[in-house]
Amino acid sequence: ETGVTQTPRHLVMGMTNKKSLKCEQHLGHNAMYWYKQSAKKPLELMFVYSLEERVENNSVPSRFSPECPNSSHLFLHLHTLQPEDSALYLCASSQVLAGYYEQYFGPGTRLTVT
């Protein structure tokens, strides 16, 4: 595997389900990100982990719960989601150097909440 991988690629879940999205980066980076991409809207940064510590949480509802067990893995735990949470969820990673933050993205998980 190379780059940033995400599983599953597609997920359909009911509003009462609990599921998790997984992201893995094979680039040796030390920061990882979760984004939500909805049609015709800017990408929404949800969570940032730098050196395995959460450094940013942009007022995301508590039904989204991130977990970063190590610098290579990132999870997004989902529970009691709403239909408006249906979107493409993108994971990204970067090497946090002095001011340089180019991000490498995964292919995304297409989530549909029914």
Next chain:
Amino acid sequence: AQTVTQSQPEMSVQEAETVTLSCTYDTSESDYYLFWYKQPPSRQMILVIRQEAYKQQNATENRFSVNFQKAAKSFSLKISDSQLGDAAMYFCAYRSTDDMRFGAGTRLTVKP
């Protein structure tokens, strides 16, 4: 809050022609980075080009170049000799020490 605005939801260009995608941003920072990302249909988002705000010289990557106007807070992307593989969503992005923002994207169609 910093915002990134892409005023062109859709653009089209004839193959081999040149197209310019617009982006403006709002910030009070002096040190930041700007990026253009490309997201082909059903494929991963990849970096096209980046610009450091402290550099006056416009970045260039092969057929891709930017027109960075710091005072005007403008960061447009020029694609020369457009190819069918350039068809994608293009996102402008801003990054400072404390913030990362993307625009809503411009869908580029390339006509053969």
